Amino acid sequence: MTDTRPDANRARPEATVHRRRLLADTTPLREPHYRRLWVAGIVTVIGAQLSVVAVPQQVYEITRSSAYVGLTGVFGLVPLVVFGLWGGALADVMDRRRLITITTVGLVVTSLLFWGQAAAGVGNVWLVLGLFSLQQAFFAVNQPTRAAIIPRLLPGEQLPAANSLNMTVVQFGAIAGPLLAGVLIPTIGLPSLYLIDSIALLATLWAVLRLPVLPPTGPTTRAGLRSVLDGFAYLSTQKVLLASFVVDVVAMVFGMPRALFPQIANETFGDPASGGVALGLLFAAMSAGAVIGGVFSGWLPRVRYQGRAVVVCIALWGLAMIGFGVAVGLADPGGPFGRGGGGGRLLLWVALAFLAFGGAVDMISAAFRSTMLQQVAPDDMRGRLQGVFIVVVAGGPRIGDVLHGAAAYAFGTAVAAAGGGVLVVVGVAIACLVFPTFLRYRVGKV
Template identity: 60%
Template sequence: MTVPGSEGPTRELGTGPEAPTRELGTGPEARTRKLSAVIRGAFADTRPLRVPAYRRLWLAGIVTVIGAQLSVVAVPTQIYELTGSSAYVGLTGLFGLVPLIVFGLWGGAIADVMDRRVLLLLTGSGIAMTSLALWVVAAGGVGNIWIILTLFSVQSAMLAMNQPTRNAVIPRLIPAEQLPAANALNMTVFQTGAIVGPLLAGVLIPVVGLPTLYLLDAIALLATLWATWRLPPVPPQRTGVTAQRHVGFRGVLDGFRYVGMHKVLLVSFLIDVVAMGFGMPRVVFPEMSEKVFGDPPGGGIALGALFAAIPLGMVVAGLFSGWLQRVHRQGVAVTLAICLWGAGVAMFGLTGSLWLAVLFLAIGGAGDMVSSVYRSSMLQRVATDEMRGRMQGVFVVVVAGGPRIADMWHGPAAAGFGPGAAATVGGAAVVVAAIAVVARFPAFWRYRGPVEAS
């Protein structure tokens, strides 16, 4: 055979019996290189960070996510301080969910008709301004619970428009085969913030006071605003067939019709509703921590461990997510990951050991991480650019709504036949329903995502 040299003409390689032979890839150095490659492949794939625009957004997100979690802790804490009532704290669910649904769907439609960079700047600025307003209200003592809830609702609306827009931008920045890696990096940062942010808030409140948490959140948002400002223009790509676009109810309906026409997208939403609607057991954590794991009334170490277990499992899975971009049959991977989530939750409900409970929840969280990465990648890959905003809006509503469905039935079920049994039934239902959904729509099982050529 002939190979081109780096300089000069091609040269003939000996292939006859007299040609020198040597064994390739068997020496100590070769084995060391192979081991290093295996180790690198096990850890998170960081190639998307080579794209400057994505890297800036991701690095800024580390700061912003932790800042956002400070406000997540501050709002219910402040309301409880003002009222002394958990019922009033519960109103944050209503004041947060309604704008999340309405503006998540509408914001996705807006993201499909205007420059997404501009929309990110507008909504990001709105989030920062509401955090500043919450700081003024808390520091000055000039507001009441209804002012806080109103500002919280406005901030939720801005977040609902910002998140689908941001997710719709990512496929324009990096190659399609690197979307699973990018989504794994994003989710790892988010889940890390979900652990670190509340812990940091607990440390800071006695030191700097609750109002300062809002100010720190607003300052942290400057990092993401800077990264967004550095983005190139990201106008939606138009085609001749769908150049006419609608903002408002008609645009939202177009999005739902689009989901119905694409079975892979439809099942990706349905299977997430199944996973979270049946399986999310967070409502039973307080009762199980006290009655099963021996926490004092009001909560203790067990309660904190249970709430941290699922995000901890997701973070660990994210850190060792290097293999995700090598999986071609992503429909199969999502189905198996959802079943792993359900099995972990079911086993959690059966155990009387705190550390086994944490382990099972963490395993379930790892399954949820894998499922989320691939479902996000499917959404970004299957949906055309002109529909990505609306699809991401539906995604935000599904992700937010599923756990709240679980909250509604886990509470009465736990009161009726025990918290552990409620969790186990929910986990088992996840496995059964996920298999049923995929069996009904086999195109999802057959879905194959792009993988990078080796």
């Protein structure tokens, strides 16, 4: 029976409009090339996240030490810095389709080498770390190239929605991958995770091969040191972009406790040393929060003061990591905040909730920072600045791995995680004092 009251019939479409504004904007998916990359990414990121769990887990299984797990940060950081900067310069002077094809093939081959050493049972931590460095070198060239392609496929007003969609897919994979890893490691073994990653990468290779030719739009000079320095010189004149990098470094270096997850899962929440469900949940929790944030990201394009939004999100991230560290300390029988006991499983879910909240606010922050870079930088500088961006986004957590591993060795996992959160809150406050322009940044105003 139809409700004949005028207000009732008008309320329904208004409610629908409000829901649409709240949910993710899928307009960018109408573009076929972007849609293929996005759909292929769903498969690829799940495989990639299996390796994200497999590498630190294999290192921990060989050494039984979070300090060695933290050492993956060093072996990942060096190629990220060198090849991230050089790869960004290459993306400004090369056909971007060709470059991303080469690096995707390199990632497939590296995953196969990971599988080979694990299946052979070599058990050499330095071989694992060496392969990890090679993988990160290909990743460091691939990612800035991929990010620099998006503004060539979509109009500027669709970039916030596209970045949100991209990050939602990445974080969805970061949920499914670790959860699958927690189930698959005890059943089919760790080597199979690397093999699945290799196969999943073929989906992205297919999407990349379907891209149009994307030649450079600026002068085709050599991608050498001078080109990289030109990118830094341009960045030094863009205080908003510089500040966005600084606050992300603060968040990821001091507030990313992932190197602690194998030890926390084993010693605090009762997983076997070879890995289990708690390990998968810890790795997946941040991504679960990020996916929720992405699904309800329809409001992001309407935010005008994006710098302020980033600062608020990073401060909330720091508070979430403080809560996570306290929960771990309470659950650990030998922890600094309590004695654990029967509430250990409940405290696991509390710790996961803090990680999920942190993941949600980090996704929002990352979407705004990506949009700032893509809108402010001209196309002939976009690759180089994306190279700096990938060094910051992926390199910051590598330094964080080293610091958290060392801090856990000296003070325990709970203090390392909670103390890092405190440093994030303090660090972002200092950054606001140094870069007041960042707080005033408004879309279209630099």
